[in-house]
Amino acid sequence: MSELKTSSGATETSDRLLRAKGLRRTQDTVREEKATELFLRAVQEEQNGAVYEAIKFYRMAMQLVPDIEFKINYSRPTDADRGGGKYMEDSNVDGEIEDLLAYFEQELTLESSFPKICTPELEMTQMHISALPREILMYIFRWVVSTDLDMRALEQLSLVCRGFYICARDPEIWHSACLRVWGRNCTKVLPFKSWRDMFLRRPRVRFDGVYISKTSYIRQGEESLDGFYRAWHHVECYRYLRFFPDGHVIMLNTPEDPLSVVPRLRTRNTRMDSVLLGHFRLSQDTDNQTKVFAVVSKKKEEKAAEFQRNRFCRRNPHPEAEHNFHVGLHLSSGGRQSFSKLVWIHHSCHITYKLTGETVITTFDLDRMYTPFFFARVKSYTAFSEQPL
Numbered sequence: 001m002s003e004l005k006t007s008s009g010a011t012e013t014s015d016r017l018l019r020a021k022g023l024r025r026t027q028d029t030v031r032e033e034k035a036t037e038l039f040l041r042a043v044q045e046e047q048n049g050a051v052y053e054a055i056k057f058y059r060m061a062m063q064l065v066p067d068i069e070f071k072i073n074y075s076r077p078t079d080a081d082r083g084g085g086k087y088m089e090d091s092n093v094d095g096e097i098e099d100l101l102a103y104f105e106q107e108l109t110l111e112s113s114f115p116k117i118c119t120p121e122l123e124m125t126q127m128h129i130s131a132l133p134r135e136i137l138m139y140i141f142r143w144v145v146s147t148d149l150d151m152r153a154l155e156q157l158s159l160v161c162r163g164f165y166i167c168a169r170d171p172e173i174w175h176s177a178c179l180r181v182w183g184r185n186c187t188k189v190l191p192f193k194s195w196r197d198m199f200l201r202r203p204r205v206r207f208d209g210v211y212i213s214k215t216s217y218i219r220q221g222e223e224s225l226d227g228f229y230r231a232w233h234h235v236e237c238y239r240y241l242r243f244f245p246d247g248h249v250i251m252l253n254t255p256e257d258p259l260s261v262v263p264r265l266r267t268r269n270t271r272m273d274s275v276l277l278g279h280f281r282l283s284q285d286t287d288n289q290t291k292v293f294a295v296v297s298k299k300k301e302e303k304a305a306e307f308q309r310n311r312f313c314r315r316n317p318h319p320e321a322e323h324n325f326h327v328g329l330h331l332s333s334g335g336r337q338s339f340s341k342l343v344w345i346h347h348s349c350h351i352t353y354k355l356t357g358e359t360v361i362t363t364f365d366l367d368r369m370y371t372p373f374f375f376a377r378v379k380s381y382t383a384f385s386e387q388p389l
Helices: 002-047 051-064 100-111 134-145 151-157 162-168 171-185 195-201 258-265 300-309
Strands: 209-223 230-243 248-254 276-284 290-298 321-334 337-353 359-363 373-377
Touching (some): 100 162, 134 151, 151 162, 171 195, 171 276, 209 258, 230 258, 248 258, 248 290, 290 337, 321 373
Antiparallel strands (some): 209 373, 230 248, 248 276, 276 290, 290 321, 321 337, 337 359
């Protein structure tokens, strides 16, 4: 009986200790949940600019749990009505975050009262780029984009760190890029989610390369002297279209292959004699089909040189005439690349005689010789920046 009584007393003591531990654990859990709610409320007040209110809630949270800052899981779902704010919900099974920009901004805000764009990974003896103000960094990012609208380099720059990702998603940069492409037709962001979404999804011509069209045909040659055979020639020629963000366009017809022609089309100041220079514009119809219309002509210097050669000729000179070529193309996507295909819809030559002012229009038939243009990206076109965006 004495042994039974001793064991039962020990059991009651252990049960009493377990109940005390469970009660203490429950109290700690309640205290930590309350501190978490107060801390998240303080974060929301700080983001809204109410610094004094934020300090009050921070102090109340740390009085309950001193190290509450290190116990909060910022990616877990919180109830907005309890003061948690708009934090990211880890709804996907794979842990993917839908709005990565808001998540990074939230993390940088929670890490420090005065967050930096980035922090050095290794110890450095020289000045790190994180010491620069955000305004200077944004100006550097505009140099990365440059007037060539190299948004591909901006996207690659966003992969460096969270701060660079936030700077690369700055709406002002993408709005400026949209204005350069569509001009007056770019007044509101709707129906797109953002200016970046508009730039990526709205049909446009690309400036980081050249559109190339290859045409091949069989031409009959002259008959041999003995009449036994007649030669046939396989002819290949190329058409090149190079667009610039300021509205200029270069067009070139030549039998030379792209390897020798493409590097010479980087700027408008090319010295190729047969090149045609002009302007282009984008047009979007009611059926949401985007078309490109361009007007090109020969360089003025070539005409002036021709006039100097014929100045001392005794024969009557030909009446001066100006040749303008009007080109119409339909913009579409081909393969994996977006906006990489241009299909012919119109081609004509407008000859204007300066003496009489008469204009003669010749429209060409779009036969199988007018093959579509396909885009090819050229890395050297965006290797250097001449001016910031």
